[in-house]
Amino acid sequence: MNELSWAAIVRLVHERARNCCEYCQTSRDMIGQALHVEHIDPHGGDAPENLCLACPSCNLSKATSIAARDPLTRATVPLFHPRTQRWQDHFLWIENGGRVQGVTPIGRATVERLRMNQDRLVVARALWVKANCHPPLFEA
Numbered sequence: 001m002n003e004l005s006w007a008a009i010v011r012l013v014h015e016r017a018r019n020c021c022e023y024c025q026t027s028r029d030m031i032g033q034a035l036h037v038e039h040i041d042p043h044g045g046d047a048p049e050n051l052c053l054a055c056p057s058c059n060l061s062k063a064t065s066i067a068a069r070d071p072l073t074r075a076t077v078p079l080f081h082p083r084t085q086r087w088q089d090h091f092l093w094i095e096n097g098g099r100v101q102g103v104t105p106i107g108r109a110t111v112e113r114l115r116m117n118q119d120r121l122v123v124a125r126a127l128w129v130k131a132n133c134h135p136p137l138f139e140a
């Protein structure tokens with residue numbers, strides 16, 4: 001079996017994520033910034049199963065972490081894994097799409113560690129909601 005070139009992997013990661021951050025769901029088209037191909041496990045290699053698309057804010061906040069503390073239970077739990085878990089099982093939109101709420105220990109820890117509700121993001125999301133571009137819809 002042929003290995004994919006890095007360019008092919010980058011294309012696959014973007015297509016699979018529909019050009020949206022797989023953590024906070026920010027769309028590349030709305031921010032006009034390149035999204036990052038993120039290593040879910042920083043030591044997990046370049047296989048597509050270890051990669052996801054992340055906005056600069058999530059990627060820089062996550063850095064090399066794979067676990068974080070749930071602010072409710074104080075337990076250290078793994079961060080959300082976009083390849084093996086479904087976003088809607090761990091997060092929901094509140095405040096008319098302005099904020100992401102973690103609904104599981106993994107979701108809460110990921111929201112905190114990735115700083116998914118920074119003020120500037122909440123302000124931007126309010127504009128996206130006005131433009132009918134947010135929050136994204138998920139297939140059932």
Ligand SMILES: [Zn+2]
Pocket residue numbers: 021022023024025026054055056057058059
């Ligand atoms: Zn993000």
